[in-house]
Amino acid sequence: MLNSSLKQLSTQLAQRKISSVELAQFYLDRIARLNPALNAFVTVDSVKTLEQARAADAQIAAGKAQPLTGIPVAHKDIFCAKGWLTTCGSKMLANFVSPYDAHVVERLNAAGAVILGKTNMDEFAMGSSTETCFWGPVRNPWDRARVPGGSSGGSAAAVTARMAPVAIGTDTGGSIRQPAAFSGISGIKPTYGVVSRYGMIAFASSLDQGGPMAKSAEDLALMLNVIAGFDARDSTSLERPAEDYTRKLAAPVTADRGKPLAGLRIGVPKEYFGEGLGSDVAAAVEAALAQMEQLGAKRVAISLPNSGLSVPAYYVIAPAEASSNLSRFDGVRYGYRAADYSDLPDMYRKSRAQGFGAEVKRRILIGTYVLSHGYYDAYYLKAQKIRRLIAQDFAEGFKQCDLIVGPTAPSVAFGLGANASDPVQMYLNDIYTVSANLAGLPAMSIPCGFGEANMPVGLHVTGNYFAEADMLRAAHQYQLATDWHLRQPAGVE
Amino acid sequence: MSLSLQQVKRVAWLARIEISEAEAEAAQGHLNDIFRLIEQMQSVDTEGVAPMAHGQDVVQRLREDKVTESDQHALYQSIAPQVENGLYLVPKVIE
Numbered sequence: 001m002l003n004s005s006l007k008q009l010s011t012q013l014a015q016r017k018i019s020s021v022e023l024a025q026f027y028l029d030r031i032a033r034l035n036p037a038l039n040a041f042v043t044v045d046s047v048k049t050l051e052q053a054r055a056a057d058a059q060i061a062a063g064k065a066q067p068l069t070g071i072p073v074a075h076k077d078i079f080c081a082k083g084w085l086t087t088c089g090s091k092m093l094a095n096f097v098s099p100y101d102a103h104v105v106e107r108l109n110a111a112g113a114v115i116l117g118k119t120n121m122d123e124f125a126m127g128s129s130t131e132t133c134f135w136g137p138v139r140n141p142w143d144r145a146r147v148p149g150g151s152s153g154g155s156a157a158a159v160t161a162r163m164a165p166v167a168i169g170t171d172t173g174g175s176i177r178q179p180a181a182f183s184g185i186s187g188i189k190p191t192y193g194v195v196s197r198y199g200m201i202a203f204a205s206s207l208d209q210g211g212p213m214a215k216s217a218e219d220l221a222l223m224l225n226v227i228a229g230f231d232a233r234d235s236t237s238l239e240r241p242a243e244d245y246t247r248k249l250a251a252p253v254t255a256d257r258g259k260p261l262a263g264l265r266i267g268v269p270k271e272y273f274g275e276g277l278g279s280d281v282a283a284a285v286e287a288a289l290a291q292m293e294q295l296g297a298k299r300v301a302i303s304l305p306n307s308g309l310s311v312p313a314y315y316v317i318a319p320a321e322a323s324s325n326l327s328r329f330d331g332v333r334y335g336y337r338a339a340d341y342s343d344l345p346d347m348y349r350k351s352r353a354q355g356f357g358a359e360v361k362r363r364i365l366i367g368t369y370v371l372s373h374g375y376y377d378a379y380y381l382k383a384q385k386i387r388r389l390i391a392q393d394f395a396e397g398f399k400q401c402d403l404i405v406g407p408t409a410p411s412v413a414f415g416l417g418a419n420a421s422d423p424v425q426m427y428l429n430d431i432y433t434v435s436a437n438l439a440g441l442p443a444m445s446i447p448c449g450f451g452e453a454n455m456p457v458g459l460h461v462t463g464n465y466f467a468e469a470d471m472l473r474a475a476h477q478y479q480l481a482t483d484w485h486l487r488q489p490a491g492v493e
Numbered sequence: 494m495s496l497s498l499q500q501v502k503r504v505a506w507l508a509r510i511e512i513s514e515a516e517a518e519a520a521q522g523h524l525n526d527i528f529r530l531i532e533q534m535q536s537v538d539t540e541g542v543a544p545m546a547h548g549q550d551v552v553q554r555l556r557e558d559k560v561t562e563s564d565q566h567a568l569y570q571s572i573a574p575q576v577e578n579g580l581y582l583v584p585k586v587i588e
Contacts, residue, residue: 191548236551334573346584352511365520381544385542386539387544424530427527
């Protein structure tokens, strides 16, 4: 059961070999046993979960089951879920019980999925290690002295330790893909605008995108089928016809035996294999590229000349948008309010000083500065122009290839506290992932081997706009030929 | 460029975040490290490049000017720090 795919679980539910209540209870028991050491979940409410599971069982009994009916899903604590504590990893929202559902939550509920709990995260999704949370750090199930990556580290650890069959995360600069890589699971950030941001607590609105984190590409496709789609309540949601993301998973019938990826051109950017990349990660990624060639893909050398500027541009744009978005936390309508203050401005200043953690304050200060009078052109506008150059690099690259493949992160998961006192070092973890957010492109990470200290390595796959189904096919075919995605850490049986 | 302690305090004031002397000093070091990273942007010529805010060529959607939400103020105010008679309470603003 621990390694069952969503499809297998769904079949078992449909055949009444297991009930949704039993399945939910199975995972709730695992959470109770494993979570104290890992801290992946911040809120579990078995009463609510089992109530939803009973409703799912009734749907199944009535013959009204959909593909995800009765499947427990862990939600990153950034998604508002009605009646659930939704804290975004912050003291600021430590008492915030959401009065409404996010679009993603609404969709999953309507599909019959069951909310298993809320997962830990970097405060307001600002981090690459899940150490900045008000609720304490999450530990990597492969090595509890290491971080799970971030900011969706709780969701990653939940799936890795099989405390949930699947989870939802968000990705502003790599927050789904880097923890997926560090934790040995699969995760996809869709094309910007494909998944509604409604009810997803905003960090940097022009970059934020929700997406699934799972054991396999096939599971990701099933999840995307439910959470993707137009929503008028998100002004950047794209109006497109519904898509079946599983439709291309199988090899084309015309494909030669053993060459399911024949005709696929994979672009390998030379900039992604330079200084800063760990030799262990490079070796695992090279082996994965060789495997994909064996499956019929053709390797093409490409260049993304401005990729070195993605982190500097990101650390202007993301904090700028964050400083604006987080101005709503003022201690008036919801969230934390300081106990003592002299007047209204003092109440704002004290509530925000006490409610936000150090990294969040740092980013608000950067953002406030770059947007302040006299600096807008030099920073924000300059970064938005570099953003265009980065998008143009990708457009050139996709003239020569179908998918761009490289490492997800420069190293395997680092130790807890290793980068805690050096923000710049922490930011450089995002070097291979932020470009996709800046350009608005879909990107994913899948496990492709192990590096230093037997820690998982992630393979990063970027597609052109709306190429999710092609990316998922390549990943699925790779996973049919390999078993990296089925490996699980010791101690979580 | 590098931020002075005075500038750090000024930015914190603009951001409505109370900051102690010690916090301002710690923030100054980190912020200047981050701005050194950001300065790398200046190495590329962006003359004539149009700024980009969204990957697709989209325009802001407009909707009909009519009420679409139901009144849920009691529910929404149930999570507020301080409410009275349907109003959010804050310290006195006008003496």
